[in-house]
Amino acid sequence: MNILLTGGTGYIASHTAVVLIKEGHKVVLFDNLANSDISVLDRLEKILNKKISFIEGDVLDSELLSKTLKEHKIDAVIHFAGLKAVGESVENPLHYYENNVGGSISLIKAMQKNGIKKIVFSSSCTVYGEPQYLPLDESHPTNPINPYGFTKLFAENILHDLSISDPTWSIAVLRYFNPVGAHESGLIGESPKGIPNNLMPFIAKVATGELKSLKVFGNDYKTRDGTCERDYIHVMDLAEGHLAGLNFLEDHKGWYAINLGTGQSTTVLELLQAFEKINHVKIPYEIVGRRKGDAPACYAKPSYANKILDWKTKRSIELMCESSWKWESSHSI
Ligand code: NAD
Numbered sequence: 001m002n003i004l005l006t007g008g009t010g011y012i013a014s015h016t017a018v019v020l021i022k023e024g025h026k027v028v029l030f031d032n033l034a035n036s037d038i039s040v041l042d043r044l045e046k047i048l049n050k051k052i053s054f055i056e057g058d059v060l061d062s063e064l065l066s067k068t069l070k071e072h073k074i075d076a077v078i079h080f081a082g083l084k085a086v087g088e089s090v091e092n093p094l095h096y097y098e099n100n101v102g103g104s105i106s107l108i109k110a111m112q113k114n115g116i117k118k119i120v121f122s123s124s125c126t127v128y129g130e131p132q133y134l135p136l137d138e139s140h141p142t143n144p145i146n147p148y149g150f151t152k153l154f155a156e157n158i159l160h161d162l163s164i165s166d167p168t169w170s171i172a173v174l175r176y177f178n179p180v181g182a183h184e185s186g187l188i189g190e191s192p193k194g195i196p197n198n199l200m201p202f203i204a205k206v207a208t209g210e211l212k213s214l215k216v217f218g219n220d221y222k223t224r225d226g227t228c229e230r231d232y233i234h235v236m237d238l239a240e241g242h243l244a245g246l247n248f249l250e251d252h253k254g255w256y257a258i259n260l261g262t263g264q265s266t267t268v269l270e271l272l273q274a275f276e277k278i279n280h281v282k283i284p285y286e287i288v289g290r291r292k293g294d295a296p297a298c299y300a301k302p303s304y305a306n307k308i309l310d311w312k313t314k315r316s317i318e319l320m321c322e323s324s325w326k327w328e329s330s331h332s333i
């Protein structure tokens with residue numbers, strides 16, 4: 001298949017590109033480089049030993065998207081492009097709605113114009129909001145607690161309405177839990193700009209010495225060790241989930257919301273200790289107050305994905321920590 005990856009030079013898309021190309025698909029990356037670097041292209045070409053098509057553009061530019069879809073004879077799209085910083089979305093909600101919701105509408109219109117009706121959408125477990133029960137299954141009510149979460153839910157709903165108005169669309173909405181880790185080569189990985197908000201990239205930067213110590217947000221939760229539990233998923237497992245999603249859409253029409261997680265929960269201190277152990281490094285930390293809006297625990301029931309996509313995660317917490325460190329220590333030196 002010819003597949004367009006919007007947000008193609010970003011963290012999850014670049015790993016997905018590796019999996020898709022290895023499977024024999026042709027991939028076109030489309031990105032405005034708002035949160036990624038063009039050097040990702042060279043790195044991908046090194047991993048794959050192949051030239052990769054890249055278009056620099058904004059998903060709000062429906063004309064350019066339409067031209068790209070046509071010229072590259074695209075069969076399916078994976079829509080990764082989006083802004084993802086929760087705090088920034090609270091400060092600048094319009095920018096988030098415009099980029100994430102407006103961008104999705106612009107893309108869908110370009111697809112419609114070209115008769116392309118197969119799409120995988122990057123959603124998030126953040127659409128569930130504060131968990132009412134655990135593990136989270138796909139029937140859990142959706143109730144986002146910040147503008148970023150609402151942009152994901154609105155885009156999901158738009159795709160749902162579209163599938164009702166035109167049942168010939170094939171749509172997989174993939175709700176990721178906490179993606180971490182990097183490709184085994186250490187050539188690509190997550191490189192957030194500025195000080196990381198998320199746990200794994202923060203730990204990795206403490207390990208390099210770039211940041212002094214980790215602040216653990218609260219140890220008075222009702223969890224195994226008092227710190228929050230999350231469902232960390234290796235980005236290569238997630239990438240394989242996208243391949244499985246596309247395969248599924250080959251012979252399924254309609255709209256499907258699917259959790260991509262491991263079903264296992266890991267606390268902040270467990271992740272920190274796993275990182276120290278596998279990488280033989282020390283991560284200084286201090287316990288500070290709770291972070292506003294954090295759920296004590298959040299993890300998936302992945303059985304729907306296991307069943308309908310015939311996919312399940314294979315990679316351990318140790319591998320997540322090892323590959324994150326390999327990436328961080330190689331590119332930050
Ligand atoms: P990322 O920032 O590394 O990748 C997103 C890419 O989209 C970036 O390269 C950015 O430059 C590009 N982009 C943003 N707006 C664009 C626009 N208007 N036009 C063209 N390109 C644009 O983030 P990621 O972690 O790879 O996330 C990919 C997708 O998955 C996002 O939609 C994100 O919301 C979603 N998601 C991420 C996580 C996570 O924790 N990483 C969890 C759940 C869902």
Ligand code: UFG
Pocket residue numbers: 084086124125126127148176177178179197198199200202214215216217218227228229230268291294
């Ligand atoms: N944490 C710390 N110190 C830090 C950073 C995080 O103790 O410096 C803790 C948090 O309190 C939380 C856990 O580590 O308990 C994980 O935090 P992350 O910020 O890495 O991940 P979240 O689960 O809070 O949220 C992220 C995104 C959401 C997205 C979700 C699932 O910010 O938008 O992952 O993909 F929905």
